Amino acid sequence: MIKWGETLAFVGVLLAASALAVTARRLRPIEKLPDLPGWALADRSLGPVTTWFLLGGSIFTAYTFAAVPGLVYAAGAIGFFPFVYTALLCPVLFVLLPRLWRAARDAGAVTVADWVRHRYGSPALMLAVALTGVLATMPYIALQLIGVRAVLIAGGLYPPGLVGDLALTAVFAVLAVATYRSGLRAPTVIAFFKGVLIFTATIGVLLVVLHLLGGPDAALATAERRLGATTGRSLFLDPELGPAFVSLAVGSALALPMYPHVLTAAFAADGPAALRRASVAMPAWTMLLGLFSVLAVAALAAGITAPPGRAEVAVPMLVSAVVPAEASGIVFGALVVGALVPAAVMSVAVAALFTRNVYVPFFHPTATPKHEVRVSRMVSLLVKFAAIGFVFGLREQDSINLQLLGGVWILQTMPAVVLGLVSSWWHRHGLLAGWLAGMVTGTVLVVVRGFTSVVAVGSVLLYVALVALAVNLAVAAVATIVLRRRGSGAVMST
Template sequence: MSNLDTTAALAFVAVLATASLLALTARSVWRSETVSTPAEWALAGRRFGTVTTWFLLGGTIYTAYTFAAVPALVSSAGALGFFALPYTIIVYPLAFWLLPRLWREARDMGAVTVADVVRIRYDSAGLALAVALTGILATMPYVALQVVGVRSVLAALGAYPEGITGDAILAAVFAVLAVATYRSGLRAPALISFVKGALLFVGVAVVTVLVLRRLDGPAAMFDRIEHRAAGDQAHVDFLALDPSLAMAYLTLAVGSALALLMYPHLLTAAFAAKSEGVLRVNAVALLAWTALLGAFAVLGLAAYAWGAGGGGEATVLEMVEQTTPSWFTGIFFGSLAVGALVPAAVMSVAAAMLFTRNVYAEYVNRRCTPEQQTGVARFVSLLVKVGALGFVILLAEQDAINLQLLGGVWMLQVFPAVALGLLTRWLQAPALFAGWAAGMLTGTYLVTRGGFAAVVEVAGVQVYAALAALVVNIAVAVLVNAAALRLAPTRGLLRHRRVR
């Protein structure tokens, strides 16, 4: 949409205004005597039921950038772009096992962050610091990508002029959410996640029907794809996965699923549930969000058949603008913008609490009260959003994408400390720390040596760099632990203690 359409713009603003007003009322919807403690501000007192958790987890996992990037990848790479679907299917059986157990451990310990869990489980501030810093480093570019997603929507709407005016508009979109999150913590994104879910499920259903109708149905769409691919040597196998990429596809899906479960924003949303049962139900019900992502991926195929020329995230936005009335375009674009605000808010809460609990309270001010911790976390959550805005405004979009790619590799390296401890306590903190360091170095080297490539060649096989690094991580941890046990075979059992 090259020029600003007034009707679309008004509808877009109406959606954002509604979401913003709801976010500001979050404290009155979920009443509490105080939000001044870390558990109340960051986890809403662990009171969210099945429906709220479904909207919050879905709205947190499935970001606006994902909904734009997946169809863009499918429209350019074809079958390979569908890796996001098996990855978001594989993740839920793992979540069914992992999340309830981590939730119970966190509740029993009085832990607010996953680094708290590691701190108490292994009685190791150093290992907890490693987990916390990894989470913060991986989260920051992820927040920046949500800003990128909103900017793409504004540009498609014709509401992102060049220079400081466009940057001011982008900042204004996040301003109300920043204030609401500062006041209400996790309650603010939880409330607007209802708006995101409702609008996206309805919107993508309507857009898919209209686009397929314009293409004369699914069969005609695939005929167009085959005809176009036949004339383009680069896309001749557009609908088929190259057999040589099978291992890359498999490791990318499995590694991404494992890494997703380690992200602080997902675990923060999960820790806010009121029971283990809520998380088990959601581990099944969240597959509906994967179906939604699948519909967006189909729109990527439609964009290729259509011949949409916007490129990147603009492919689907261009089709929406051409196939729907202006008012609907504004609403749909508004739902995508809200789709970025929800995960950005949860990520800022998660990163702020990791810093406050596991860096500030552990190393800077050991005597800070719960109220002081919440105050610090509120301030840091604002800094996270401002930092993400500054990153997007001052640096290239590709920088955020590259760092987010590295973030996924880094997050997988905390898997042994976070997840394997639920199965066995044989691995001790020093060994886990050594494994984490080895995995971080290996993963960073593998990704950056080829110019930020997620899939790398190892022993002649194309694999996901994060999974290769995890293998090194676990191998080093096992070797170090075995050596330590030979030197000191009597080690005593770890005891749990509560944290503030």
């Protein structure tokens, strides 16, 4: 049965977001010839408030708001690790992003791979960083759509069959057109809308739900009892899982700033001060994710029964069950808008990486700035429709597995990106060898163990990406020592 109030509120939110996206270019017109810094980085003009909305909107994705509560709902305490890693992420962003922004600006870099080439004088290392970013980001975009589809199905807003698929494609097509025209400015404008909408909706839903359940203490006690009865798990962490919990949190906090969409949002800031202020305020987004995790506890307490293997729909089912139709339509609309911002930033980031670090240096070294923009626009479209193909052509688990690999892979770029900021000791060929060793080690461990995120090292469970990073750094250090002793040339440019 169609809930017309819910449907109309949902459509209204999408129409408002679409209108903002397609008019983004008119809000701050700049009279100049098109170039890639203008299209991909909004001319590095974003102040601290805008940067906070864009960074938060890019990092905290729609899939995050579906998958994290789903993990808490299904697995209990271990599902809270994203809440911890996003808290750890804030000081990492505060220290890393301003310094990297300044280094990129001084090098005239649009992408992080641009800066890697400038710093080390190595086209091969630049290509490794660029292709890793592209490969890690593509399934991430697809997961935004998978998260949206899961939410809408749970809310009864996704028509079955071809009609629903076409509706999802149409929503994404509007975003594709807006990003093609306006570049990063389109998701920047939507990020304001997303922030206001999702903070308001989450706090409102949580207050309603906790009131119905008799308060936080009663909800927690009921949820703990029901989770234990159904799965044997607990909302409180088993000490034996401590190393896995900590390594997942630390590894994720180190990996996330390496994603191209995060660095693209950071490079668009107008200076280090804007990034520091935005990073200081980032815990507000962490609080929001924590509130979503509390909604998962509330779903357990309310007796919500998600379909087997679909724990991510538990919170949407709770919203649909206890919130008035019009309000639930706004909540679902907020979650869809939550997918549009990171998906758009990701497509811009991938397009810039491909254009600047693959197409121009290896295929068209004489490309003009206007030609770079034209290629990036086309690639951004292809990336979005490739993501649609991922969603409709692959099983959801395949996309999740690829995203797991993406998290392992992207962390292997950290030595090349970060070590060059603090030291001139590392040799470019050593870093390339370390990157390759880390990629192979991480991929083998994930695939051989059936796509799990942790691996046993002795009797301790650790995040695969951190194990691969340790191999990466060890190989890079040994190779650097050997190459420096052989006097094989300068380690990096200055």
